[in-house]
Amino acid sequence: MNRAKLKELYFSKSALATYEQCPLRFRRRYLDGLYWGRDWGMEQEERTVIEQGILFHDLANRYYRQGKMLVDKELLTDQMVEWLESLINYRPYLEGGTFLPEQEFRINQAGLRILAKFDLLYITPEGKAIIYEWKTSPKPTKQLYRRKAIQTKVYRYVLCKAGGSYSPTGCWKPEDIQMIYWNPRFKKEQVISYTEEQFKDDQELLISKIKQIEETKEFIATSDQEICARCEYSPVCHGEPAIELEVEEEDLDLDFDWESIDQFQF
C-alpha cells in the first residue's frame, strides 16, 4: 500500500463516502491505485444508464460554457434531446449572472485537504451562489437524504471556505449559498440552503473524518455483504463479480475527471 499517497490526497466526497462504506475499498481505489471500472460485468442496460449520465453531463457542460447548444440534435437520441431541452428550460443561460460549469475548488489548510468539483456554479446578479448538481439516476432520491449526504456537506463547505474570489464581497456567508439537485428524468429541483451553524458542524465533521482516515492503521474490509455485492472489487476480494445489477445513484456519482474523459464527438 502506498501510504505516502494519504499525505497528498485531496479528499473528495466520493473518497469520504467510499471510506464510510468500506475502508478496504477506499484503500484499493485511492491508495493502491487499483482502477477497476465500475461497469465491469454490468449488463448493457446498466452500462447505457451510466453512458447517458456521462453524455448529459458533457452536454450540460458545453451548454453553460458556450452559452448556447451547438450540438446537432440529429446526432442525439430523442431522450437526450428531451433532457437537454428540459435543462435549458429549467436553467437557461442568461446574461447578468455568471455561469461556471465544472468548477473545481480545493482547500489545503492546516492539514485539511478537500476538493469539490461542481457540475455548475451560478453566481446570480444579486451576488448569491447556487451550486447545481445534475443527477441522472433512474431512481428518485429523497430530500432528506440529499440534506444529509456527504456531497451536500462537502460542496457547500468548500465553496464557503475556498470560493470567496467569486463573491462580490470577497467572501461567502453560508446564507449566500444554496445547493440544488436536479434530475432531467423527474424535472423537480431539490433546494438545500446553508446556515452558519451547519457550516460549523460540517467543518467539525470533515476535520474528524479526514483525521480518522489519516490515522487508520489497517484498512479493513466491510462485513456488509450488500456493499460487497455492489463493489467493483468483488472479484478481487471474493473471486466473483458484483451481483447487484441495478444502477444506483452512486454509480453515476463518481468524481469524473473531465480532462481525462474522451469528449463525445458530434
Ligand code: SF4
Ligand atoms: S468487495 Fe467488499 S470488502 Fe472488498 S473492497 Fe469491495 S466492499 Fe470492501
